[in-house]
Amino acid sequence: xxxxxxxxxxxxxxxxxxxxxxxxxxxxxxxxxxxxxxxxxxxxxxxxxxxxxxxxxxxxxxxxxxxxxxxxxxxxxxxxxxxxxxxxxxxxxxxxxxxxxxxxxxxxxxxxxxxxxxxxxxxxxxxxxxxxxxxxxxxxxxxxxxxxxxxxxxxxxxxxxxxxxxxxxxxxxxxxxxxxxxxxxxxxxxxxxxxxxxxxxxxxxxxxxxxxxxxxxxxxxxxxxxxxxxxxxxxxxxxxxxxxxxxxxxxxxxxxxxxxxxxxxxxxxxxxxxxxxxxxxxxxxxxxxxxxxxxxxxxxxxxxxxxxxxxxxxxxxxxxxxxxxxxxxxxxxxxxx
Amino acid sequence: xxxxxxxxxxxxxxxxxxxxxxxxxxxxxxxxxxxxxxxxxxxxxxxxxxxxxxxxxxxxxxxxxxxxxxxxxxxxxxxxxxxxxxxxxxxxxxxxxxxxxxxxxxxxxxxxxxxxxxxxxxxxxxxxxxxxxxxxxxxxxxxxxxxxxxxxxxxxxxxxxxxxxxxxxxxxxxxxxxxxxxxxxxxxxxxxxxxxxxxxxxxxxxxxxxxxxxxxxxxxxxxxxxxxxxxxxxxxxxxxxxxxxxxxxxxxxxxxxxxxxxxxxxxxxxxxxxxxxxxxx
Numbered sequence: 001x002x003x004x005x006x007x008x009x010x011x012x013x014x015x016x017x018x019x020x021x022x023x024x025x026x027x028x029x030x031x032x033x034x035x036x037x038x039x040x041x042x043x044x045x046x047x048x049x050x051x052x053x054x055x056x057x058x059x060x061x062x063x064x065x066x067x068x069x070x071x072x073x074x075x076x077x078x079x080x081x082x083x084x085x086x087x088x089x090x091x092x093x094x095x096x097x098x099x100x101x102x103x104x105x106x107x108x109x110x111x112x113x114x115x116x117x118x119x120x121x122x123x124x125x126x127x128x129x130x131x132x133x134x135x136x137x138x139x140x141x142x143x144x145x146x147x148x149x150x151x152x153x154x155x156x157x158x159x160x161x162x163x164x165x166x167x168x169x170x171x172x173x174x175x176x177x178x179x180x181x182x183x184x185x186x187x188x189x190x191x192x193x194x195x196x197x198x199x200x201x202x203x204x205x206x207x208x209x210x211x212x213x214x215x216x217x218x219x220x221x222x223x224x225x226x227x228x229x230x231x232x233x234x235x236x237x238x239x240x241x242x243x244x245x246x247x248x249x250x251x252x253x254x255x256x257x258x259x260x261x262x263x264x265x266x267x268x269x270x271x272x273x274x275x276x277x278x279x280x281x282x283x284x285x286x287x288x289x290x291x292x293x294x295x296x297x298x299x300x301x302x303x304x305x306x307x308x309x310x311x312x313x314x315x316x317x318x319x320x321x322x323x324x325x326x327x328x329x330x331x332x333x334x335x336x337x
Numbered sequence: 338x339x340x341x342x343x344x345x346x347x348x349x350x351x352x353x354x355x356x357x358x359x360x361x362x363x364x365x366x367x368x369x370x371x372x373x374x375x376x377x378x379x380x381x382x383x384x385x386x387x388x389x390x391x392x393x394x395x396x397x398x399x400x401x402x403x404x405x406x407x408x409x410x411x412x413x414x415x416x417x418x419x420x421x422x423x424x425x426x427x428x429x430x431x432x433x434x435x436x437x438x439x440x441x442x443x444x445x446x447x448x449x450x451x452x453x454x455x456x457x458x459x460x461x462x463x464x465x466x467x468x469x470x471x472x473x474x475x476x477x478x479x480x481x482x483x484x485x486x487x488x489x490x491x492x493x494x495x496x497x498x499x500x501x502x503x504x505x506x507x508x509x510x511x512x513x514x515x516x517x518x519x520x521x522x523x524x525x526x527x528x529x530x531x532x533x534x535x536x537x538x539x540x541x542x543x544x545x546x547x548x549x550x551x552x553x554x555x556x557x558x559x560x561x562x563x564x565x566x567x568x569x570x571x572x573x574x575x576x577x578x579x580x581x582x583x584x585x586x587x588x589x590x591x592x593x594x595x596x597x598x599x600x601x602x603x604x605x606x607x608x609x610x611x612x613x614x615x616x617x618x
């Protein structure tokens with residue numbers, strides 16, 4: 001998301017952008033420095049990045065490259081991969097109903113999140129941005145599930161939604177709605193919506209906090225002026241709050257898509273992808289093939305597919321959706337300080 | 338219009354808002370409270386009397402777990418791994434962020450872009466080759482097998498936040514330090530880091546929470562219960578005591594306490610961190 005040119009030292013000698021941070025030492029000084037010193041500087045800078053580079057290279061970049069390599073083999077995980085099968089794993093992937101189903105379910109989760117969870121979080125943020133008594137308490141309460149691990153959340157709700165003797169069925173039974181839900185996670189049609197409910201319980205507070213932070217940068221004067229001009233609450237929300245929250249909303253959509261792509265812990269603990277794959281995600285499929293059936297080559301192809309999907313999505317999203325925020329986001333952040 | 342009726346009208350208008358917020362609060366809190374209360378029942382009580390208070394209150398679910406060594410061992414191993422991960426992530430990221438923020442060198446933005454690209458790599462993408470790599474290095478059933486990859490995947494976010502913070506420290510401070518004979522590392526260690534304490538607090542809290550809640554990696558790395566972390570322990574406990582639900586509830590509650598306690602203490606840093614990470618990333 002950075003647009004700063006790479007070759008800083010050759011730029012004309014001006015200080016940083018108006019009011020912005022000055023990058024490194026003053027450039028007038030930089031330009032006059034002899035080559036030997038610049039080389040020394042480069043070496044110092046490089047030395048500082050070595051620990052991070054080693055960690056990142058060994059445990060992030062190398063595994064991904066290795067997965068790419070292995071994905072062209074039929075491999076059980078022991079010895080060196082030798083049975084080269086070309087693109088077979090990928091061809092198989094594109095015809096695998098479970099994987100295609102993963103994509104579909106991922107899309108459903110994203111749609112539910114963007115259509116239900118995020119508007120709900122936004123509504124709560126706007127509500128708790130008003131002068132309500134106890135709003136600090138409610139903010140803290142709504143965000144609290146975010147700090148719990150997905151495993152704890154998953155185990156908790158698998159017991160709450162346990163058929164017949166779980167809290168959900170008991171409550172529904174007590175108010176005469178026994179026919180609703182029923183099997184929950186064990187029902188092919190209910191499992192995904194129920195999972196989504198749990199995700200919403202856990203994550204809407206996170207998005208609400210993002211929106212609340214964004215709302216801080218919406219100046220009160222704008223609302224004041226609009227109110228004087230006779231704009232109602234809805235009009236003010238629609239024409240002031242919403243446009244000014246644009247950058248925050250786009251980030252929160254981005255985060256919830258990335259979250260849906262890598263969803264694993266919750267599903268694994270609650271359903272392991274069942275019943276009959278109806279809650280399976282890409283990461284669960286990957287785990288099943290990689291660590292249960294030892295088809296490492298095929299599982300690697302799944303992880304490369306996940307990687308490509310994330311990458312393409314992130315690049316497109318940055319190129320077409322986030323690009324226009326770069327300028328606006330920076331100025332509003334400055335204004336908020 | 339007198340002031341009194343104005344306030345009264347405003348109160349009345351905001352009444353539905355209070356009802357909405359309160360109702361959602363109830364939905365949020367019920368699962369947690371239900372778990373706490375259910376932990377004080379026996380499983381038989383739980384199926385006969387789901388809503389009412391326990392009669393009698395049974396504390397053995399909680400005390401049995403607290404008396405067993407395994408719960409404390411998991412707490413210790415979660416803590417140790419979280420501390421290791423945090424030190425390593427923040428240490429390596431701070432050094433790199435210093436170079437990427439305060440030095441002008443060719444390839445700097447490219448390097449930064451490479452690191453930030455790590456923000457979009459889901460952990461699950463690398464898990465399979467990571468596992469093979471750790472097996473090759475002999476890091477399975479070894480806490481480093483969890484700490485090192487967690488630190489590596491924590492780098493991008495930490496780096497983005499710290500670099501943003503380091504850039505805002507005026508160049509005059511650095512010039513003054515250099516004139517006084519400070520080496521680059523001396524400036525970093527004695528001036529920059531102390532000035533960046535709030536940002537460091539924030540990234541530390543994020544790293545701790547990330548490590549504390551990680552499940553996939555410790556699940557794969559630790560085949561022996563000796564190093565199991567809390568999420569792995571919770572999953573195993575549920576499998577082991579599937580029939581004794583009340584006991585599982587008690588276990589869940591005890592497993593939640595450290596995370597919720599940490600949240601209560603570090604709320605400001607945590608929320609500052611997630612919003613900063615999201616807006617600057």
